[in-house]
Each structure stands twice: as structure tokens, then as C-alpha cells.
Amino acid sequence: MSMRTSPIALAFLALAVGAPGCGAPHAPVERALRLVALQDPPTLDPLISDNAQLTDIALLLHGYLLRTDARGAFLPDLATRVPTVANGGIGDGGRTIRYELARGVRWQDGAPFDASDVVFSFHAAMNPSNDVPDRSGFDDVTSVVAPNPAEVVVHLRRPYSPAVATFFTTGANDAYPILPAHLLAHARDLNTDSYNANAVGLGPYRLASWEHGSRIVLEADPHFRRGAPHIRRVEFEITPNASTALALWQTGALDLLPVRGFSGNRALLDGARRVPDAREYDSDHYQFDYVLFNVSRGPMRDPAVRAAIVRGVDGERIERDIRGELHRPGDGDRLPGQFAYDPAIRQAPYDPAGAARLLDGAGWRLHDGVRVKNGVTLSLDIVGPAGLTGAERFDVQLQAALAKLGIRSEIKSYQYNLLFLPAQEGGIFASGRFDLTLYGWQPGEDPDHSYLFRCDTRPPNGENYGRICDPAIDRAAATELAATDRATEAKADRAMLRELDANSDLLFLGFDREILFVRRDLDGVSPSVLGHHYWNVETWSWKG
Numbered sequence: 377m378s379m380r381t382s383p384i385a386l387a388f389l390a391l392a393v394g395a396p397g398c399g400a401p402h403a404p405v406e407r408a409l410r411l412v413a414l415q416d417p418p419t420l421d422p423l424i425s426d427n428a429q430l431t432d433i434a435l436l437l438h439g440y441l442l443r444t445d446a447r448g449a450f451l452p453d454l455a456t457r458v459p460t461v462a463n464g465g466i467g468d469g470g471r472t473i474r475y476e477l478a479r480g481v482r483w484q485d486g487a488p489f490d491a492s493d494v495v496f497s498f499h500a501a502m503n504p505s506n507d508v509p510d511r512s513g514f515d516d517v518t519s520v521v522a523p524n525p526a527e528v529v530v531h532l533r534r535p536y537s538p539a540v541a542t543f544f545t546t547g548a549n550d551a552y553p554i555l556p557a558h559l560l561a562h563a564r565d566l567n568t569d570s571y572n573a574n575a576v577g578l579g580p581y582r583l584a585s586w587e588h589g590s591r592i593v594l595e596a597d598p599h600f601r602r603g604a605p606h607i608r609r610v611e612f613e614i615t616p617n618a619s620t621a622l623a624l625w626q627t628g629a630l631d632l633l634p635v636r637g638f639s640g641n642r643a644l645l646d647g648a649r650r651v652p653d654a655r656e657y658d659s660d661h662y663q664f665d666y667v668l669f670n671v672s673r674g675p676m677r678d679p680a681v682r683a684a685i686v687r688g689v690d691g692e693r694i695e696r697d698i699r700g701e702l703h704r705p706g707d708g709d710r711l712p713g714q715f716a717y718d719p720a721i722r723q724a725p726y727d728p729a730g731a732a733r734l735l736d737g738a739g740w741r742l743h744d745g746v747r748v749k750n751g752v753t754l755s756l757d758i759v760g761p762a763g764l765t766g767a768e769r770f771d772v773q774l775q776a777a778l779a780k781l782g783i784r785s786e787i788k789s790y791q792y793n794l795l796f797l798p799a800q801e802g803g804i805f806a807s808g809r810f811d812l813t814l815y816g817w818q819p820g821e822d823p824d825h826s827y828l829f830r831c832d833t834r835p836p837n838g839e840n841y842g843r844i845c846d847p848a849i850d851r852a853a854a855t856e857l858a859a860t861d862r863a864t865e866a867k868a869d870r871a872m873l874r875e876l877d878a879n880s881d882l883l884f885l886g887f888d889r890e891i892l893f894v895r896r897d898l899d900g901v902s903p904s905v906l907g908h909h910y911w912n913v914e915t916w917s918w919k920g
Contacts, residue, residue: 407918408609409898410631411910412621415792416589416614420575423501423552424566426509426796426839431551433612435910436594438553439578441475441494442545443911446902448821450540450547454478454489454554454578459540470535470860473543475528481601484582487558491522496557497544505565507798510550510838512827513542516857537859538822546908547821554578580605580914590614596914606900606917622647625893632901633893634909635702636661642700648893657892657903661818664709667691667774667883668815672843675754676811680738682880685812687724688731689777691885698769704887708873711887715823716866721873723884731781740782747782755784759810762789770814785812798836805841815841816888818907826853826872829881842882848875 417430420437443453450458455475459465465474481489498520501508516536521529532539542548555566556576563569575583580602581594592612596605613630615621622644625633635645649656667689675681695703707723710716740747740754747754756778760771771787778785790804797803804810819825827833830853831845849872856868876882892909894901900916903909 406608408611409607409913409916410611410613410624410629412624412630412633413592413612413614414616414618414621418793418797419572420583420586421555421566421569421572422550423497423555424507424509424572426550427793431908432910433592433594434551434553434577435546435579435908436581436610436913437575437577437579437583439481439489440544440546440551440553442540442547444545444547444821444904444906444908445911446904448547448904448906450545450821452478453546454481454494466540470537470539471532473530473532473539475530477526477528478601479526481578482599483556483558483576483578484597485556485559485576487556489554489556489578490525491528492525493554493557494528494544495520495522496561497552497555500555500560500566501552503565505567507567507801508552509796510827510833512550512833512838513538513548517543535858535860537857537865538824541820541822545821546911547906549820549822549825549827551820581610584609600914602914605914607913610913618644626651631895631898632909634890634907635893636663636888636890636907642698642702645700645702645891648891651893653896654893655896657894657901659890659903659905660704660711661888661890661907662711662714662905663816663818663888663907664706665695665814665816665885665888667885668813668842669880669882670808670811670842671881673808673811675740675756678738679879680734681740681754683724684731684734684738684781685778685783686880686883687727687734688781689774689883690726691883692726694770694773694777695885697773699889702889702891704889706886707884709817709825709884710823715862716869718870718873721870721877723877724880728780735781742782745782746784753784754782755786756811757809758785758787759795759804759813760787760789761792761795774812774814806835808835808841808843814885820906823869824856826856829853829872829876844876844879844881846875846879846881 413429415429417427419425422430422434440453441455442450442458445451454477456478457463457476459473459475477491483489500506501514516532517530518533519531523529544552544554559576560571580597580600582597584593584595586592591614594610596608598604613624624630625648633648635648669676669682671677692705708721735747739749758771758774775785775787795804799806817825827838828840829844829849830840831850833840834843852868852871856865859865892903897919898916899919902912904911
């Protein structure tokens with residue numbers, strides 16, 4: 377998963393020869409669709425990398441059993457229907473799931489796709505030699521079998537409420553695609569395989585070239601199962617930061633620009649609006665933002681220190697100042713109207729005097745404006761991504777807020793990919809080399825995100841980077857994941873939030889709003905509430 381930065385010309389894959397898509401093929405136009413990626417992805421295999429830029433590219437390149445539409449609802453992709461109890465796809469009290477697969481589908485290199493690829497992909501996800509970011513859901517599966525080439529049966533050891541949502545879908549919180557068994561079955565592991573730079577998928581577009589650090593070019597697969605994409609060529613411009621992306625948008629070098637609260641600021645938004653030939657889509661976004669605490673490190677192990685930070689940092693003011701209209705206030709993990717939202721659950725309010733009393737009571741006394749205990753200064757490391765202006769401004773304001781409490785802090789910036797690498801490859805989060813960081817989480821179709829907080833998902837077993845281990849949270853998570861009705865799920869979900877608040881395990885900041893700018897002559901864009909705006913990219917077209 378190490379980041380590759382040297383330019384490499386990739387050989388173009390041979391045309392796939394397969395069954396035609398639905399209806400007569402469209403005649404693709406020559407004008408390329410120009411999109412942006414804010415970082416060079418470390419790989420083109422999402423199974424071994426948790427990378428936001430890769431997630432976008434993967435929607436074009438890869439195939440899944442199920443995909444999600446603009447509302448976040450599931451649609452068939454490689455499966456022919458969404459399994460439910462009513463249609464017979466879910467049985468045995470929720471312990472068995474059956475998938476019927478599309479027939480006549482071929483990989484982008486011409487090899488046939490069938491159920492053996494799904495079985496292989498599951499075993500690749502469970503292979504401990506592969507650097508899979510999170511196996512939540514997969515580790516409840518006892519077997520995946522293929523009774524015939526067009527059918528897959530998944531057996532679970534117990535009912536698991538997000539089972540359909542997590543199993544090779546774009547609605548999963550970690551969206552893993554189906555991988556080609558004919559290319560990877562003999563690989564010792566997937567972490568350094570050549571496939572990572574030459575991926576062959578089942579999506580509407582196939583890889584044409586990758587100039588590392590500069591550009592990824594995809595070309596339409598004329599034999600794509602839902603019909604050949606209308607636009608022949610897609611170019612992802614890899615830019616060092618959001619400001620560069622804005623410059624590309626303003627000069628006409630991009631056709632679509634997403635501006636979210638987490639990665640944008642007022643200047644970026646104002647600059648994007650200066651382009652006259654664009655449509656603007658404005659909506660709340662399900663991503664919730666927070667200051668992630670490493671509760672296993674130094675002074676952050678003390679709940680009183682964490683509680684003081686929650687009360688002593690005016691996160692709402694900082695967010696308002698940085699993000700403006702791109703910020704939606706909130707002090708939890710659900711927006712009104714979302715699953716399990718409870719307006720009665722409130723985070724401790726901003727109270728700097730109360731924060732000072734907590735630090736005094738924990739033995740951290742002020743000496744010349746700095747908190748000291750037993751001769752040791754209260755000092756913390758704030759970690760964040762380099763090159764993202766909004767994030768850096770938040771770090772600076774967080775540092776200033778901590779200083780008012782008498783807490784010293786140092787800001788340490790790293791390339792985005794380095795933050796999320798496995799511990800053995802120097803990953804900052806996985807190795808726990810931080811005290812606080814600005815973090816955001818975009819839920820998938822299933823709202824469960826207990827794996828961010830459970831004991832069994834602490835690194836290297838998952839993405840609980842805060843290293844929270846609380847029996848009460850684990851009990852509530854177990855209840856939610858085994859629930860067969862939404863009321864039980866929601867009650868357990870809210871029990872987790874109350875426990876997180878009670879222990880000051882993190883500082884909730886609110887939610888992102890997102891504004892998507894699209895060229896007026898680009899038709900077919902239907903923004904997704906999950907942020908998966910390329911979900912129907914094969915239907916996009918140019919006017920005229």
C-alpha cells in the first residue's frame with residue numbers, strides 16, 4: 377500500500393469481448409469528462425486502502441453486487457436483485473443470503489465473470505496477509521459458496537442487520553468491489569501486486585493510463601452490461617490541494633467540482649461561484665465531523681482531560697468561522713430525519729470555566745499560563761492532512777483554543793495517504809501517533825458505524841483509531857448488529873452515543889453541507905446524499 381509517486385505509463389487493456397449492454401450501444405462523443413482527485417491514490421484496489429479519492433474512482437472502474445442511487449437506496453449491480461425476506465433472498469432467520477448474478481458479464485480484459493469471482497473476493501477480504509482496512513460484517517460470515525456460476529450463497533453465524541449493506545456494495549461504509557479471480561487467485565497477497573497499478577474491473581470505464589501524481593485516464597468499456605457510457609473518456613486531474621482544484625475549475629479545466637465543508641472554506645466556495653456557466657446543487661450531507669481523541673495515549677487517557685477539551689473548545693464557533701454556509705450545526709452523529717436521531721441527546725455545552733475546574737481537579741495546575749502536573753507539562757500532538765486549507769485552519773484554531781486552557785500543542789501535518797496506511801507501513805492513525813485530529817465520517821446506506829468505537833476494531837483489526845474500549849459500547853453495538861427491527865437498532869445506537877458523550881470520547885462538531893458545481897452542458901448528474909455522485913456516470917452526456 378505504499379504510495380507510488382514516479383510517473384509510469386500503463387499499457388492500455390485489450391478490448392473486452394462480451395455480451396452487449398442494455399439496448400443499442402450509444403455513440404460516445406469525443407469530449408472528455410474532466411474530474412478532480414485531491415490526492416494520488418495509493419492503489420486502484422479499494423480492498424486494501426481506505427482512501428476517499430479512490431472511492432470516487434472505483435465507482436467508475438469496479439463492479440459490486442449492489443450499488444446505491446441518489447437517495448442512497450440499493451439498486452442491482454452484478455446481482456440481479458436486492459435480497460430481501462420478501463423475495464426469498466434472505467432466509468434462515470437472517471442467517472442466509474442468496475444472490476442471483478447477471479449472466480454474460482465479462483471483465484474489462486474479456487475474461488468471463490461468474491460466482492467464483494465473488495467467492496474469491498470474500499476470501500481475499502478475509503486473508504490476514506492483505507491490508508484490508510476493516511472486516512466488519514465479513515467476519516460474521518461462515519462461508520460463501522457458489523452452487524452454480526450464476527448464484528452465490530452467503531451463510532452467517534448469526535443474524536447481522538447490515539449484512540446486505542456491507543457485502544460488496546457501494547453503500548458499505550468500506551465499499552469493497554468484486555476482484556478478478558483469474559488475475560489474482562495465485563497472488564501471495566494483494567498489498568504489492570502489480571494489479572494495484574493496472575486494475576481490471578467490471579465498471580463502466582477501464583483504465584487507460586495513470587501518470588502518478590498527475591492524471592488518471594479512463595476509457596469507456598463499449599461492452600458494459602448496462603450499455604456503453606455516453607462519454608468515451610474520463611480524466612481525473614490529481615491536484616495538490618483544493619485551491620488548485622478551484623483554479624482548474626475557474627479556467628475551464630474541470631467539468632464538476634464538489635465543495636464540502638470538510639475540505640472547503642468560504643474562499644473556495646466564493647471562487648467556484650464566479651464561474652457563470654455552471655449549475656449549483658446545494659444539500660445537507662450525512663458526513664459528521666468531530667475531533668478524534670486517542671484515548672490510549674498520555675494525558676488523553678484521563679476522562680477529565682478529554683471532558684475539559686470538550687467543554688473548553690468552542691467547536692461551533694470555529695466551524696462557523698471556517699466553513700460558513702458549508703457547516704450544519706449539530707452535536708451528535710445524526711441529522712434530523714436520519715435513522716436514530718434523538719434531539720434529547722446533547723453534548724456538553726461550551727463552558728471554559730467548567731473546563732478549567734476539571735483540569736484543576738485532575739491535578740493539572742496553571743503555572744505561567746501552562747498546565748503542569750507532577751512536573752510534567754500538559755502537551756498534545758494535533759495531527760492533520762497537509763495541503764487542505766480548511767483542515768489546517770481548524771488545527772490552528774484548535775491549537776489556540778487549547779492554549780487558552782493552558783494546554784500546549786504541536787501541529788503535525790502529513791500527506792493524506794500516510795495518515796491511513798497500516799501501522800507496519802508507518803500509518804499515523806493505525807500506529808496511534810497522535811493525540812487529537814480533525815476527522816469526518818461519511819456513513820453508507822446502512823447507518824451502523826459502531827466499528828469506529830468497538831474494542832474488537834482497534835488497529836490492526838479495524839478503524840477504531842481513537843482506541844476506545846468500553847464494555848457498554850460493545851454491548852450496545854452487539855444489540856444493534858443482531859437486531860431484526862429498526863426500533864431495537866435505534867435504541868442501541870443511541871445508547872452508544874450517550875456513552876461516547878458520558879466519557880468525552882470525542883468532540884462532535886456538526887455536519888458537512890455540500891455544494892456540487894456542474895457545467896451547464898453536462899447532462900445526467902444526480903447528486904447522491906452519500907456523496908457517491910458518479911453512481912450513474914455511464915448515463916451522463918454532453919448537450920448538443
